[in-house]
Amino acid sequence: MEKLKVISAKQLAVSMGVSISTAERYLKDVKQEYQIKIVCLDHINQYFKISAKN
Numbered sequence: 001m002e003k004l005k006v007i008s009a010k011q012l013a014v015s016m017g018v019s020i021s022t023a024e025r026y027l028k029d030v031k032q033e034y035q036i037k038i039v040c041l042d043h044i045n046q047y048f049k050i051s052a053k054n
Contacts, residue, residue, distance in 0.1 A: 003042035012044065 013023035030039050030047045044050070 003040065003045070005041045007039055007041050007044060 007027075009020050009023040009027055012018075012026060013020045016023065016026075018026075026044075026047075027039050030043050031037065033047060034043055036043065
């Protein structure tokens with residue numbers, strides 16, 4: 001269920017260590033790439049090819 005968590009620009013900025021404006025651009029890019037309106041944590045992981053495996 002955590003993969004379906006909606007992520008905000010502020011949350012993304014804090015977790016990635018970037019500015020909020022940069023995080024907003026990342027969210028915009030993800031929305032365009034996947035043609036979606038709401039970005040979930042799983043979309044971020046796929047876009048940046050982050051493996052959540054332990």
